[in-house]
Every structure is written in structure tokens, then in C-alpha cells.
Amino acid sequence: MVFSLLRNGFLLTLILVLTGCASDEPVVDYSTYPGTTKPLPPASNAQSGSKYGYPQSGYNPYRRDSDYGYGSYSGSPEVQSFIRRMVNNHGFSEGYLNNLFARANRLDSVIRLEGPKSSNSGPARPGSWTRYRNKFLTEQHIGNGVEFWRNNAGAISKASAAYGVDPEYIVGIIGVETYFGKNIGKTCVFDALTTLSFDTYRRSKYFQSELEHFLLMAREERMDPKQPVGSWAGAMGLGQFMPSSFRKLAIDFDHNGRRDLWQPYDAIGSVAHYFSRNGWQYKNPVAEPSYDSYDSSVITLSTYEGDEYWRVHHNFKVIKRYNNSNKYAMAVHQLAQAIKQRYMYSQASAN
Numbered sequence: 171m172v173f174s175l176l177r178n179g180f181l182l183t184l185i186l187v188l189t190g191c192a193s194d195e196p197v198v199d200y201s202t203y204p205g206t207t208k209p210l211p212p213a214s215n216a217q218s219g220s221k222y223g224y225p226q227s228g229y230n231p232y233r234r235d236s237d238y239g240y241g242s243y244s245g246s247p248e249v250q251s252f253i254r255r256m257v258n259n260h261g262f263s264e265g266y267l268n269n270l271f272a273r274a275n276r277l278d279s280v281i282r283l284e285g286p287k288s289s290n291s292g293p294a295r296p297g298s299w300t301r302y303r304n305k306f307l308t309e310q311h312i313g314n315g316v317e318f319w320r321n322n323a324g325a326i327s328k329a330s331a332a333y334g335v336d337p338e339y340i341v342g343i344i345g346v347e348t349y350f351g352k353n354i355g356k357t358c359v360f361d362a363l364t365t366l367s368f369d370t371y372r373r374s375k376y377f378q379s380e381l382e383h384f385l386l387m388a389r390e391e392r393m394d395p396k397q398p399v400g401s402w403a404g405a406m407g408l409g410q411f412m413p414s415s416f417r418k419l420a421i422d423f424d425h426n427g428r429r430d431l432w433q434p435y436d437a438i439g440s441v442a443h444y445f446s447r448n449g450w451q452y453k454n455p456v457a458e459p460s461y462d463s464y465d466s467s468v469i470t471l472s473t474y475e476g477d478e479y480w481r482v483h484h485n486f487k488v489i490k491r492y493n494n495s496n497k498y499a500m501a502v503h504q505l506a507q508a509i510k511q512r513y514m515y516s517q518a519s520a521n
Contacts, residue, residue, distance in 0.1 A: 243271040243272070243274045243276075243364060243368060244268055244271045244272040246368060248368055249271055249368055252367070252368075252378060252381075252382075253267045253268065253271070255382075256382065256385060260382075260385075260386060262385070262389075267385075270360075270395060270396075271364065273396065274360065274361055274364040274365075275358065275361040275365075276361075276364075276365055276369060277357070277361055277362060277365045277402075279402065280357070280361075280362050280365045280366060280370075280402045280403075281365060281369055281370055283402050283403075284366055284370045284372060284373070284402075284403075285370075285372075286372065296472050296473075296474065297472055297473055297474040298471075298472045298497070299471035299472050299473050299478065299497055299500070300472075300473045300474050302497040302501060303497075303500075303501060303504070305501075306345070306346050306501045306504075306505050307501070307504055307505060307508065311345055311349070311505060312505070312508045312509055312512055313512075314345070314349065314350050314352070315341050315342070315345045315350060315505065315508075315509035315512075315513075316509055316512045316513045316516060317350075318341060318344070318345070318350040318351075318434075319337070319341050319509065319513050320513070320516075321434075322434045322435070322438060325423065325424075325434060325435045325438045325439065326340055326341065326438055328423075328439075329423065329438050329439045329441075329442035329443075330442065332439070332442065333439075333442040333443055333445065333446035333450075334446060334450065334452040335442045335445045335446055335450050335452065336450075336452060336453060336506075337510075338506040338507065338509055338510035338513075339445065339450075339456075339485075339489070339502065339503075339506045340438055340441050340442050340445070341506060341509055341510075342502040342503070342505045342506030342509065343409060343441050343445075343489075343492060343502055344408050344409060344437065344438070344441060345502075345505050345506075345509070346498070346501055346502050346505060347408070347409055347410040348407075348408050348409075348410060350408070351408045351434065351437075354399070354400065354406075354407065354408060354410075354432065355399055355400040355401040355402070355405070355406075355410075356399055357399060357400060357401065357402050358396060358398075358399060359384060359398045359399060359400045359404050359406060359413075360381075360384065360388075360395045360396055360398070361396075362400070362401075362402055362403065362404050363377055363380055363381040363384055363404045363413075364381060366381075366403070366404070367380075367381045377404070379414065380404055380412055380413050380414060381404075381413075383412075383413035383414040383416070383417055384404065384413035386413075386417060387413050387416050387417050390417070391428055391429060392428075398432075406431055406432070407420075407430075407431025407432050407436075407437050407440075408431060408432065408433075408434060408437035408438075408441075409431060409437050409440055409441045409444070411431055411440065411444075415444070416429070416431065419440060419443055419444045419447055420436070420440045420443075421436065421439050421440050421443050422436060423435050423436045423438065423439025423440065424436060424439075444492070445488060448488045448491045449484070449488055450485060450488050451484055451485055451488075454483065454484065454485055455483045455485065456482070456483060456485045456486050456489070456503045457480045457481065457482045457483065457486050457499075457500065457503050458480065458481050459478070459479070459480060459481075460479045460480055460481040461479060462479065462481075463477070463479050465481065467481050467482060467483075468480065468481050468482070469482055469496050471496065471497065471500060480500065482496075482499075486499050486500075486503065487499075489502050489503065
């Protein structure tokens with residue numbers, strides 16, 4: 171009998187270790203989920219189960235790349251220290267977290283992407299803004315942006331009015347971040363953050379903080395932590411929120427009981443809320459061409475035809491709170507303006 175129990179225990183452990191982000195993963199019993207009381211919304215909710223949102227039964231949102239491997243996180247001293255902090259600081263079940271980390275996958279592709287960055291000590295190559303702009307200021311981006319605005323006009327108008335954010339910039343952010351939801355990422359966020367926290371060094375402390383926020387987010391939203399997918403660095407949804415930003419700034423804009431940034435409605439409201447909380451000034455300028463390269467409010471962007479000078483305003487700096495890059499903020503600005511012009515023209519033509 172003892173042998174039988176040991177054998178069954180070994181088989182159970184082996185199953186848990188080999189279970190990854192797959193469609194046949196056991197269903198989590200949320201009645202025993204640590205520290206949660208909020209019931210899940212019904213599966214028939216109109217906002218669930220789309221290509222952006224939570225998976226329906228039988229749908230596999232995870233793609234196991236050929237270089238995905240199983241880690242030994244449950245036996246790692248560093249992981250055990252992290253688990254103890256989560257237990258002591260946030261009341262998680264130690265057994266629950268040990269089981270969860272036993273099923274974590276070590277993602278070699280993520281390790282490569284997070285590898286040491288080059289110093290770029292040589293002279294800057296001319297045309298960096300031209301190359302960057304050409305990724306986002308395309309006919310496809312503008313056309314898809316108009317379609318996204320048209321399909322979600324009610325949510326965009328409501329978010330703009332509720333948070334005092336110009337609608338084109340809500341659309342612009344989502345366009346630059348995920349091509350209007352067409353490229354939200356396919357990586358299991360828990361696996362990515364675990365790999366970045368315990369198998370990389372450059373920003374491991376930052377990613378451990380994000381992993382902490384992610385587990386708290388999953389508990390608050392009553393998600394299976396192995397369920398959400400996103401970028402290789404752990405950014406999620408149409409607006410690519412990191413877990414700390416999700417917990418602070420994501421909103422349940424459609425009032426269905428969950429903050430689902432994989433759905434356009436909640437993503438639109440959350441991006442507007444993000445801008446509002448960072449001081450967006452409605453209908454105020456963002457940037458305009460300048461010929462004075464010595465003014466402190468003027469930035470320089472390199473094109474193949476020479477440098478461009480842009481006088482930037484407060485709202486430009488608000489966009490940079492999303493991503494602290496002049497090229498990023500300018501891409502959002504110019505894409506937003508191009509989409510707005512096309513969208514307004516199409517609306518006028520329809521009338």
C-alpha cells in the first residue's frame with residue numbers, strides 16, 4: 171500500500187511538472203483560490219471568448235515554441251524566497267504557489283531577447299526617425315485605424331468624454347502598440363515573467379516586481395495565472411499594459427465584472443484612463459514643426475533628408491509616459507492625426 175501511494179504521488183508530481191500552457195491544462199478550482207471572494211462572471215457574457223479575450227473551452231491561447239523548455243523553478247532557492255514573500259506579504263498559499271511554479275516553463279526565446287544590449291558607442295546612423303516612422307505610418311495602419319475607430323466608435327466617444335482625452339490618440343496608442351489588436355502577443359505571461367525574473371540578470375528585480383503584481387492581478391481578477399498571453403516582456407492586451415500598470419490604471423469600462431484588456435471596450439477605456447491620470451490636456455497641441463533647433467522645447471529627429479525639428483508640448487510628454495522615446499511619441503502623434511483625417515473624411519462622405 172505504501173508503495174502504491176508513493177507511486178501515485180510520483181505520477182501526480184510528474185503530471186504537474188509536465189503540464190504547461192496547453193489547452194488540456196486542468197481547470198483551476200477558484201473556490202480555493204487564495205484571498206478571493208468575487209465570483210466569476212458567467213461564461214455567456216457577450217464580451218468573453220473573442221479573439222482578444224479569455225479563451226473559450228477548447229481554445230488554446232498559448233503557442234508552445236520549439237525552444238520552450240521546462241524549468242526547475244519549484245526547487246530554486248530564489249523562487250522559494252519569492253514565494254515566502256508572497257505568502258508573508260500578501261497571504262498566498264505556499265502550496266498553491268509551489269504547484270504553480272512547478273508548472274512554469276523556462277522560455278529560451280525570452281532569455282535571448284532580454285540579453286545584454288549593445289553599447290551603441292559609435293556615431294548615430296542618419297535616418298533613424300525615417301526607419302521608425304515607416305513601421306507605423308503605413309497605409310495599412312491608417313486604414314485599419316479607421317476601421318477600428320468605426321467598429322468601436324461608441325466606446326471611443328464614451329472614453330474620450332469620460333476622461334477628457336482626444337479620441338484619435340486613444341486609437342493611435344492601440345495602433346502603435348498592437349496594430350489595433352492584431353498583434354497582442356502569444357506568450358504565456360506567467361512563463362515570460364518567471365523566466366525574466368529568475369533566468370536573466372539585467373532587469374531581474376524589475377521583473378520580479380512585475381511578477382508580484384501579475385500574481386496579485388490574477389488573484390484580484392480571478393484569472394488562472396497560466397491563462398493571460400502577451401508580449402515576451404509581459405505586456406498585456408490591446409494597450410500592452412505591464413501588470414503594475416494594469417493594477418493601477420486598467421478599468422472595467424463595460425461594467426461586466428472584469429478588467430479585460432484583451433477586449434476593445436475595456437482596452438479603450440483603460441488607455442484613456444492612463445492618459446487622464448498622467449495629465450492629458452484635452453484639445454491641447456502635441457507637437458508642431460519648428461525651425462529653431464536651440465529651443466529647449468524642440469526635439470531633433472533624424473531623416474534621410476536631414477534633421478527635422480519639432481516643438482513639443484505637454485501632451486507629447488504624456489505620451490512619453492507610455493514609452494519614454496521621442497520617436498515613439500511622434501509615431502503615435504502622426505498616426506493619430508493621419509487616422510483622424512481619414513476617419514473624419516469617411517464620416518463626412520457617408521453623410
